[in-house]
Amino acid sequence: MWSIVDDAERALWRFAPYEAVGPLRFGMSIGEVATAMDAEGFVSSFSYMDRPHGALAQDAGFHYKDAPLYMGEEAVTAYCRKSGALAAVAIDALRGPQVSLDGLRLIGRKPSELSEQLHEYADDRGMVDTVSPVNGDPRSEELGLLIRAQRAGDILLTRAFFVADFQDWAYTVHDCVPVHEWEIR
Template identity: 45%
Template structure:
């Protein structure tokens, strides 16, 4: 896979997102060992210590286990209190995740936003935006960020629960996620 290559949906694992419960085989509140066991077929790279700045432990799951340099398909963040509290899916090589049939990963943001609004408004879900302008329907535990893929940006969803001492999902976003563009 080249630096900017984007997998087609047919080449991706297919996952579903259940708000407040989890995404794919991952459930919020899991320990790292439970999450690693659930991610059958993925190689895991773990930042083994809890970082002081955000009291977070990070694990990256790669879908190409035999290539250590492969891009992480899924990044998981664990808190001491919450266990697994945040899952981020890579726009270029992560699983395709759906919410009631709505594709969330690797989409042009304007098209995704139009589809999301058509999904959300009839259900009474108000559109809310994070400080950077990303669509962030807090009641779903979903924040859509973007990631560069060559000359375009694509949706990189962040799934999570609001952490202790955080007011919103955005407030609890791991610092590493502010560095992805």
């Protein structure tokens, strides 16, 4: 089922590059992440990644407590380092919270529109590294952000991957994305 949560029904979160995504602050322990998400109305399932990626060894998926069974898929995925510290967050295009960067909505958008607006955002601030590689997914090393397209039936919507400081274990934001994330289409 390709049910998409209406923007009016999504939690509203703010993204502070390399600091936080909504109530999730990079560096929090997995227990602190679970507590913060519970306060936001989400329940979780913890697991160790079948395929650890770089410094990432554990993930936790969260869905809304009152989501119908058919919509119980993850709305938010938190990725933690081997140390247990939160290092990355992915927000689902169909059912995740709406996350904004200085008023620019990042989730559940038409990829082409958001890509253009993200490039304008970067240009207005003198950022030089916002790129769209061959696959067309815009990313910014300066923001610690990668925007991906996620399928919802016959349409594509934006899914965001946010990362903490990664310079001790990866070269680019793209390198931080675990295999599991690339498998979500």
